[in-house]
Amino acid sequence: MNVQARYVAIIAVLAVLIGAAGSYVGIQYFGTATSEESNQTANATKDTENFGDLSKDDQQSFIEGLAGDTDLEKVEQAYSVIQENSLTEADNSQLVQGAIEGMLDTLEDPYSVYMDKETMKQFDESIGSSFQGIGAEVSMVNDKVTIVAPIKGSPAEEAGLKPNDQIIEVDGESVEGLDLYDAVLKIRGDKGSKVTLTVERPGASEPLEVELIRDEIPIETVYTDIKTIDGKKAGVIEITSFSEKTSKEFEKALQEVESENIEGLVIDVRGNPGGLFTDVQEILEQFITDEQPYVVVEDSEGEKSRYFSDIKEKKDYPITVLQDEGSASASEILSAAMNEAGGYDVVGTKSFGKGTVQQTIPMGDGSTIKLTLYKWLTPEGNWIHEEGVEPTVKVEQPEYFYTNPIEIEETLKLDDNNEQVKNVQQMLKGLGYEPGRTDGYFNKKTKTAVASFQSDHSLNETGEIDKDTGERIQELIVEEARDEDNDRQMDKALEVLFE
Structure with a gap:
């Protein structure tokens, strides 16, 4: 199969898959985050599952610990006062959900979120084989729904949505004040339906209005190509996100290009908003030797876990990694590891900058808390959060790649x-x-x-x-x-x- 033509230019027709940085609206995975619904979590989104859920005993201890905390007596008192005396009808489940969301809001962490049953269902779909939406990874940045990256081949990519675009309205209604998941639910919808996004873009004097037709977004994450330069054959493997089948797809793709007797390999993670840690882990274990960790994970107590591969020797051909500002989370783990632990060059522009990891904690009724429990560090111990991974060879695309859609009034x-x-x-x-x-x-x-x-x-x-x-x-x-x-x-x- 051939690598599909990359459309980085910002001029096209929009179509967002809201999710990754949240979920796949894009990043909750609007990439870095998630897919349409996980956007808040940007790249962290799917990273959430990377380390596995807490054990049932740990989950129960977590919940029981809350109940035994005397500081929560005020919460119980407030609940009773509101339930018994409020002039406005109080729905019990909404009161509980509001309390949970309020606690998470105080953390001021866009990647720690509460997902009700419906949102959790959509989040699960975002790491499956396909989903319906506009195809963009989104995250919550400075309280604004922000695109981390459009999904390859999606309406969002074809419409020209770009990393750092901020969605301020959906069908004429402001999303200010909404959490990432609620905003993603507004953006997402059935295949064939229309949605109009009002987008603020850095460098543009006026907001852009883009009408998108939602579509079925297949989550095919790996594409291959063979290129020849100066008589030498190079394999190209593009990874568009890290979902539950990506590492297996990559393994097959690597075998495919290696069978062509390649003399070098390019791994392209431009516009890749991230995803599951386990998948990037399995990919790195094919390239990084056991001499040093390919990633370090640090918990809230400062305890560090180092992840090593089992291989003794590197590949017998050179490798370069391609990244850009839409490369986030798991993509950044790959770039940093290949550079610092593998000694390979990283080409492109500075990446998004998401250095935290979330874990899902089921609440027993189908709802879930996604909580930031870890930070990840590069092999050399660097934390790239809000900083990004710097390329060893900086290259930008031509200026017209970064232009905006023309709107002539x-x-x-x-x-x-x-x-x-x-x-x-x-x-x-x-x-x-x-x-x-x-x-x-x-x-x-x-x-x-x-x-x-x-x-x-x-x-x-x-x-x-x-x-x-x-x-x-x-x-x-x-x-x-x-x-x-x-x-x-x-x-x-x-x-x-x-x-």
Whole structure:
């Protein structure tokens, strides 16, 4: 199978799978987090399951410990006062859920969350074979629903949703004040249904409105390709997330490319929001020798557990790892381990920065608390939380990969000066037209470039950017961004491989 064309450019049509950083709305897994519902947990999301659930005895001790705490007498008193005297009808289960959510909120940890029965069901689906939604990993960052990464091939990716996009409205309703899971539930929906997201994007002067058609999001996580550079054959394995079958898919993919007598390997985790620790663990154990740990896990008491592989020798070919700002959680574990313990280069841009691990604690009625219990450290003991993993070889994509969707409400013309003009100038330059400048001022050279573009594409040659011209520019830029020949980061990874 071939690696699907990567669309990193932000220009496309949106479709979010809300989950990973939360769940798969994206990251609860809007990646780093989760899939549509686990988003709050961003990359941590699926990491939650990585270390396994607490034993039944530990769960019971946890719950009984709460009941025996005299500090909880005030909670019991408040519960009784509200239940017996509130003018507003008090639902017992809602009072209990509110108390739990309130306790978790005081931790100020976006990855520690309460999941009711329905949310837990959706979370389980997000690590299964498929689910329905927009296909993006999301997380809660500074109290805003934030995209960690769109899922490969999803409506979110094709729409051009990007890491760090902040969703502020769903179908015209604000999500301010909602927890990640509630926001994800609004974004998620049945295949074929529409959802309109209002998105704030760093660098954009105005919020973007994007209409998405929800779809069935298959969780196929591993793609392979063979590339030849200077007569040498390199295998490429792309991992889009770490779900329950990823390590087995990877093992099969590795055997497949190795059977082609490759002389080097590129592991691509760009846009990978994370997932299950167990799967990244099983992948690393195929590359990192037993001389040092590939990851260190530290609990709240400072006790550290070191994870080692059993292999004695490294692969007999060079390896590079590709990452970007959408690589989070388990992806960062892989990048850091391959660099610090394996001595391999990491190519691309700085990763997302999620260095905590959550564990699920069932509450006995189908609901669950996902609680941050650990931090993970790199083999050299570094904590990358909110810092990210720095690449050893920094490479950014062409500027037009990072442009925004064009939304023309008023025709852009000579002497206009704004972010929209800047955006279009960068696109024109990427398409081979020289706008004279890319700072947002619509000068005469920009007008000439626009007129030349219009002439080449059978548009009304006005030198001004109307809706038709804007849509055509955007359409062509999307094609350029999807063209593997324009992937500077992959080119550099292959170059570094055989240096």
